Amino acid sequence: REWNRDPTVRKRHFDAALASVEPSAMREYVAESPTTDFSDVGGLDEAKQTLRESVEWPLTYDRLFEETNTDPPSGVLLYGPPGTGKTLLARALAGETDVNFVRVDGPEIIDRYVGESEKAIREVFERARQSAPSIVFFDELDAIAASRGDGHEVTERVVSQLLTELDGMRENPNLVVLAATNRKDRIDPALLRPGRLDTHVFVGEPDPNAREKILEVHTQGKPLADDVDIVELAAELEGYTGADLEALVRDASMRAIREVAAESDPETANERADEVRIERRHFEAARESTDGL
Secondary structure (H helix, E strand, O other), X not given: OHHHXXXXXXXXXHHHHHHHOOOHHHHHOOOEOOOOOHHHOOOOHHHHHHHHHHHHHHHHOHHHHHHOOOOOOOEEEEEOOOOOOHHHHHHHHHHHHOOEEEEEEHHHHHHHOOOOHHHHHHHHHHHHHHOOOEEEEEEOHHHOOEOOOOOOHHHHHHHHHHHHHHHOXXXXXXXXXXXXXXXXXXXXXXXXXXXXXXXXXXXXXXXXXXXXXXXXXXXXXXOEOOOOOHHHHHHHXXXXXXHHHXXXXXXXXXXXXXXXXXXXXXXXXXXOHHHXXXXXXXXXXXXXXXXXX
């Protein structure tokens, strides 16, 4: 029979299969609808307002933008030290504006999609366009967008693809790009020009007032003892980021749980659950353990 005379599997067969089968890893880049909103983010009031004006206002006040012939920002870069809440802000913005959210991990694009990074970028934007209105969020942007000439050939191709996608944003007013980085100085300058990631929002370490708000968010609903003064505690925790404060509250909570669990069997411990209080000493012990690292 003619049809099985040469059963050899050739490159063209693989090419055809590659074109028709979606990589399973790419299925991770699906749009989600975060339930987090700005009430879950302590402090960062200036950053929140800038994000509202950049993303929410063009949708809410579309006539004002139209009548003043004002183009809304096409992209926003969140930058600042690690652990200050950049990723949380991005998710909260999507929840606040009730739009879909597509998150992309910068290092993963390079590491997982060897030789396919540019294709992955195109796929991400295509998914976002299909689920518009949506926000595409690139976390750790510096991992894939280092200045051309300073980085790897793959990085240069990824930057070129990002520029192409960002330049096409004007045709998609319901698509917004957010990115976060700890190293703004490493980002290719072409990505930061007007019409691309042109709004830059610094997310720094929280001041005492912001630390207080962050602690209020993370201690909400917790059985704090009377000797825990959030204002006083916030004033003492200079240098702590939002992530540090979240970890501190979790550690203090675990210490309170651990004490009850150590004194009783599980049944008795659970019966005494309403007696548990997270005390000042639990926070102090948690702080000592983290300060010693």
